[in-house]
Amino acid sequence: MKTKSIKTFLAASLVSCGLTAAFTSCSDFFETDPNNIINEKDYIDKEDEIYKGMLGILNKVQEAGDHAIWLTDTRANILETTENAPDDLKRIYNYESTDGNPYADPTCYYAIIIACNDYINKMGQFHHERKGAISEEAESHIIPMLSCTLRIKAWAYLMLGRIYGQAYWFDDPLIEKKELDDTSVFTKCDMKTLAEKAIQLLTTGIDVDGMHIAPDLDMYWYEWLDPENKEMSPYITWQYMTPPAMIMKMEFMSWLCNYLSEDAARPYWTEIRNTILDYIYSIHSYPFGGEETNYPSFPLPGFVLYGSDNGRNIDDWRYAASQVYQLNVELSAGIRQQWYSYVDLFATEGVGLKTQAISGIMYNYEQHQRNRIVQYLCPEYPSDDAFYLRPSTYGKELYNDYDIRSIEQQIVMSNLGGQDCVSKYYYKRYHTNVQGAVTGYQYGTWGYIGDGSTLFKIEPTIPTFRGHDFHFLLAEAETHLGHFEVARCILNNGLGNRFPDHVLPDDTEYWYPKYASWIGGGGFDLSNPNYAARGSANTGIAGAARGTMHDLPLPEETNLTEEQLKEMYDWAIADEYLKEYLAEGKAYSYLCKMADRWSNGGRGNRAAACDSVIARIAPKYPAGTQSKVSRSINTDGYFIKWDLKD
Numbered sequence: 286m287k288t289k290s291i292k293t294f295l296a297a298s299l300v301s302c303g304l305t306a307a308f309t310s311c312s313d314f315f316e317t318d319p320n321n322i323i324n325e326k327d328y329i330d331k332e333d334e335i336y337k338g339m340l341g342i343l344n345k346v347q348e349a350g351d352h353a354i355w356l357t358d359t360r361a362n363i364l365e366t367t368e369n370a371p372d373d374l375k376r377i378y379n380y381e382s383t384d385g386n387p388y389a390d391p392t393c394y395y396a397i398i399i400a401c402n403d404y405i406n407k408m409g410q411f412h413h414e415r416k417g418a419i420s421e422e423a424e425s426h427i428i429p430m431l432s433c434t435l436r437i438k439a440w441a442y443l444m445l446g447r448i449y450g451q452a453y454w455f456d457d458p459l460i461e462k463k464e465l466d467d468t469s470v471f472t473k474c475d476m477k478t479l480a481e482k483a484i485q486l487l488t489t490g491i492d493v494d495g496m497h498i499a500p501d502l503d504m505y506w507y508e509w510l511d512p513e514n515k516e517m518s519p520y521i522t523w524q525y526m527t528p529p530a531m532i533m534k535m536e537f538m539s540w541l542c543n544y545l546s547e548d549a550a551r552p553y554w555t556e557i558r559n560t561i562l563d564y565i566y567s568i569h570s571y572p573f574g575g576e577e578t579n580y581p582s583f584p585l586p587g588f589v590l591y592g593s594d595n596g597r598n599i600d601d602w603r604y605a606a607s608q609v610y611q612l613n614v615e616l617s618a619g620i621r622q623q624w625y626s627y628v629d630l631f632a633t634e635g636v637g638l639k640t641q642a643i644s645g646i647m648y649n650y651e652q653h654q655r656n657r658i659v660q661y662l663c664p665e666y667p668s669d670d671a672f673y674l675r676p677s678t679y680g681k682e683l684y685n686d687y688d689i690r691s692i693e694q695q696i697v698m699s700n701l702g703g704q705d706c707v708s709k710y711y712y713k714r715y716h717t718n719v720q721g722a723v724t725g726y727q728y729g730t731w732g733y734i735g736d737g738s739t740l741f742k743i744e745p746t747i748p749t750f751r752g753h754d755f756h757f758l759l760a761e762a763e764t765h766l767g768h769f770e771v772a773r774c775i776l777n778n779g780l781g782n783r784f785p786d787h788v789l790p791d792d793t794e795y796w797y798p799k800y801a802s803w804i805g806g807g808g809f810d811l812s813n814p815n816y817a818a819r820g821s822a823n824t825g826i827a828g829a830a831r832g833t834m835h836d837l838p839l840p841e842e843t844n845l846t847e848e849q850l851k852e853m854y855d856w857a858i859a860d861e862y863l864k865e866y867l868a869e870g871k872a873y874s875y876l877c878k879m880a881d882r883w884s885n886g887g888r889g890n891r892a893a894a895c896d897s898v899i900a901r902i903a904p905k906y907p908a909g910t911q912s913k914v915s916r917s918i919n920t921d922g923y924f925i926k927w928d929l930k931d
Contacts, residue, residue: 332423335408336509339430342400342437343526349393349441350646350747351656353448353870355674356388356925361873362863362901363680364707370673379910380917383926391449391927394441399459401438405431406458409494426509432502433527435491439483439500440528440749443536446479447874450881450924454482465929476881477544480537487534501530528644528749535560535758542765543882547848550765550886558762558797561755566799643751648744658745659711662868664704667741674868675706679905683864687831690864697867707868710745753865756826757858764854767847768795769839772854776861777834779825780804826861835861848888855879856897863901876901877923891922898923 358364359378366378373386383389408431412419419427445452454472457463463470474482490500504527507520535557542550648654660666661673676698684691692698692705699708712728728740756775763772774783780803787804789796803823827834835857840850859879866872876898884894895918902918903911 332420338404342404342434345397345400346437346646347648347654349397351658352393353444354868357448357870357873358868362905363676363867364674365677367672367675369670374673380914384928389925389927391445394445397441398438401434402456403458404434405493412494426504428496428498429502429504431493431498432500433504435486435500436527436530439487439533442479442483443533446476448925449927450476452479476540480541483537484534487530525644526647532750532754539758539761540878544885546886554762554765557758561759562797562799566802645746645748647746650742650744655744659743662707663711664706665702677905685833689830711743748869757862760858764851769850773837775825776858777825778828779823781823852883880923895919
């Protein structure tokens with residue numbers, strides 16, 4: 286199959302992503318009919334088209350939503366293809382050439398970038414031409430929508446970097462054909478350059494027609510769509526479609542550290558650690574009597590002050606406060622039903638109080654919005670030949686029997702119709718409540734319960750970021766700061782188990798004081814920042830899942846050098862990441878991240894890094910295929926290959 290040229294794609298993509306059809310209800314917004322796309326010359330003209338254009342971008346995000354799952358989770362260590370899988374998907378799985386394979390085509394991400402650039406350009410023109418004639422309401426929404434746009438653009442570049450290890454960066458709206466070798470428009474970036482550009486964008490924002498667009502503002506859609514029903518508006522969830530600037534910036538920083546020496550990377554690791562811990566502490570402390578923490582520098586969606594809606598929907602605060610519990614699931618004293626959000630993530634596509642998603646790509650079957658998750662992962666989907674991916678024997682054995690992600694626990698994986706499958710997106714577990722109600726399982730989602738006849742209507746949200754991202758980034762940062770006990774606690778059984786007396790060691794460098802909010806059971810003694818009388822009993826990444834602990838030595842327990850310990854810890858973190866992010870389009874890219882880290886910046890070499898990837902991937906394959914997998918990774922590397930030129 287001929288490799289698709291990105292030049293051809295760009296030339297064919299010079300139309301706006303905006304939706305033109307006049308609308309009579311909100312149901313028209315996410316319509317995916319391509320006939321509704323208009324051309325460059327008549328967009329934007331009316332005020333309502335500034336909203337339609339933004340929703341057109343989200344349309345593109347929806348179309349790209351499940352792309353990484355089929356392309357990368359197939360190459361990770363848990364999923365395998367079924368007999369029904371298309372030949373192209375089997376080729377991806379078997380580490381055959383990806384160049385030209387439709388599952389490997391990056392077009393969906395470049396479509397998002399083009400749409401974002403075009404929208405920014407058209408919004409600038411609209412604002413300039415209509416200056417003084419724009420309604421107060423629309424004027425107040427322009428800057429937040431542009432802020433969301435630049436974050437969506439950054440997310441598309443994050444996905445390109447994670448999957449392909451490179452991308453073409455461009456800010457041009459491409460209203461006319463541009464040659465890909467025009468360096469005044471396109472910059473071919475390796476992951477280091479890509480991370481630097483994205484960090485800059487997520488730090489400084491952009492300027493459009495005299496307006497400064499900060500990178501951390503949210504569009505509160507319900508204010509415009511449902512002004513009479515703010516307290517109960519279903520449109521509150523729309524803001525969750527845009528990933529937060531802070532967590533994306535920290536993720537890009539962790540990639541940037543791959544290409545720097547340990548000394549040069551240390552300030553970045555420190556910033557990652559401090560920023561995330563300060564943010565988590567701000568959520569933990571304020572609801573229980575701490576300082577007011579409506580920090581503009583920590584802009585996760587919808588954070589407002591407790592006790593008042595601050596002119597916003599009170600559910601905004603509930604969303605932020607729920608992260609306290611998302612990050613700190615208490616299992617040792619029994620499951621707390623009202624906050625058992627880790628399980629709820631795998632039982633529902635809902636985004637909000639009962640889930641662990643920080644941001645996610647949502648769909649609505651009734652509005653013709655679809656992804657392929659249930660179709661590909663469910664053996665009882667209405668179509669007999671739709672079941673394409675299942676957990677491998679090797680993958681299932683990576684979890685102990687008590688791990689809530691294991692096949693035995695039926696929360697993430699189940700046996701349906703006699704076949705083992707990944708069920709976390711569509712098969713809801715009803716666990717026993719405090720009154721002793723019977724635990725049960727049923728098709729459906731939070732707020733919608735389906736059955737076998739309506740299974741095809743379930744359209745799960747695909748998480749883009751969730752609470753565990755904080756934990757994994759902190760474990761990486763503490764590892765590379767040389768704080769091995771902290772990293773081990775986060776990865777394994779948590780700080781609550783490590784400090785049952787709720788007191789941190791008096792070491793402000795090693796144990797950052799704001800970890801205090803992780804080790805208690807309901808609040809703080811604010812006169813002593815190292816003491817938490819209440820708080821939340823953090824159980825760690827593996828501990829929250831009842832997973833297997835990682836046997837990691839501390840420096841005083843081994844003869845290994847600090848660099849050897851860092852490498853050991855990094856790959857252990859990767860092993861847990863692979864188990865945690867099953868079928869979310871992120872797991873395999875973490876192996877690429879660690880392999881790049883341990884073959885750059887004076888750390889290790891490429892051959893050894895490839896061997897570390899192979900050691901985690903090859904065992905799921907039959908003996909005859911393992912050598913092919915090894916050759917592919919050693920020869921072509923671990924990133925997906927796609928030639929962007931003819």
